[in-house]
Amino acid sequence: MNQQDFIASREAAWQRLEALLDGRDGPQAELPALYRQACHDLALARERRYGHGLIVRLEDLVLRGHQTLYRSRHDPWPAIARWLAGGLARAVRREWRFVAVSAALFYLPALFAIGLVLWQPQLVTSLLDVEIIRQMEAMYDPSRPDAVGRDPERRADSGLMMLGYYIRNNTGIGFRTFAGGIAFGLGTLFFLLYNALMLGAVAGHLSAIGFGETFWPFVLGHGALELNAIVLSGAAGLMLGHALIAPGRLRRLDALRLRARAALEILWGAALMFLLAAFIEAFWSPLAGISVTLKYAVAGLLWSLVIAYFLFAGRRHGA
């Protein structure tokens, strides 16, 4: 068959396919059959070496059909609800080794920094910038009326401002910790250690100079979510790094790609925890009229809830 007859006989079908792909009205049920015919026509046109104008047009048609037919279309909300109810916890339990290493890399240096600063208070200047020390002291000085957790004049809109700040700052830290994992895990390592030492130094220093009564009630509440979210981000980053370092039988790229999906699941959990922590940090923790005991109690409750969720949620038949 020559090119012109070919075009003449197939043109109508191609136009119908184009109309369906453009989203114009037409019997949608015809799309798969029309697409398969277009694939066949493309193969013929290539084999018979018809002009490139025709081949390019058919390639375009086939590519668009391919993209339309093979996109994923499903309602995500029930799956998200199921994931929150237990899927996230299962994912974290599945990767418990990475979570454990990340927790160790975060909490141990933090505790070490706290202990170090409590034992030798003058060492804080070698861990922290003097300017930051001064800022922290100003924030948590119990004798100042506008310290966190003390200021009864706090307005609702400054809470909103701090919410925005915390969401941006803290989730950004989490994402960066994750992204650093692609540098064979070294970036994640750096972020975890750096943040751990900073936090530990601040905590130790403030406790050493007697500001602990302002600091700990404030931090422990949202810390249940925020600190563990940092741990989860670190775990996700370590998963990336591990895929690159020890890909097993796969090529490094393939291992990275596979593990990136799993790591992302953990990171979503971390992002959610950052969000919740930001709300608590902006609206609950700074409340002035609450007694310290109540704040500690709520903090204890939050820690228990977080640990219980990750230990027990979503367990069925030994998952």
Next chain:
Amino acid sequence: MNADAPLDNRREVETPEGILLHLSVAGPLPRALAWALDLLLRGILYLVLGLLFGLLGRGGMGLFLVALFLIEWFYPVLFEVRFGGRTPGKRALGLRVVHDDGTPMRWGTSVIRNLLLVVDFLPFLYAAGLASMLLSREFRRLGDLAAGTLVVHDRPAGAIPAIAPADKPRRPPVALDEEERQVLLDFAARLERLTPERARELALAAGPLVADAGDPVARLRDHAAWIAGEGR
């Protein structure tokens, strides 16, 4: 891919129907330009939002920071998933983000791809991303490698026009093989876009086929019309 194959940015993907799709992968320069456009657009967005939210006091500041966070990390994701793989910058340059099997973007892969932008940015101005693009066969930056995506050129609409029917289709004096027939068909299709001098110069390259013709271009056009119309 053998050593004789010409360097090309086309990547072949086999579909389940057994067809080979050709994707034209985009290099660093168009992507950099698209990024610059998106940066400009985002800057304008920040300005506008900053002004708007600035009117609302400290609460507005908080909302602005949330908006800043969302735009910083998720601006490309939204466009890639909901707008056919094209942020405004990419759309202006005719680029599109797809999976490496040709399918359109999904939420998970788009998020992975864009969260890793911060690593591509290191140590400064996307040096790591650029290095990765130059080293990988399909110009993938680190985010593309981790997510399994490609940035391809969209096929421009209105490709090569159809061959206009000639007055007297003329059978070629010798039997031509398939590639040669295709070359003639393409030449005739492109005639509109060539200057007469250039068309003549190309037509003369046919050598013996046009040796006895007064107008080589017309002769080749007649041959092409015969091939298209009466063919084999």
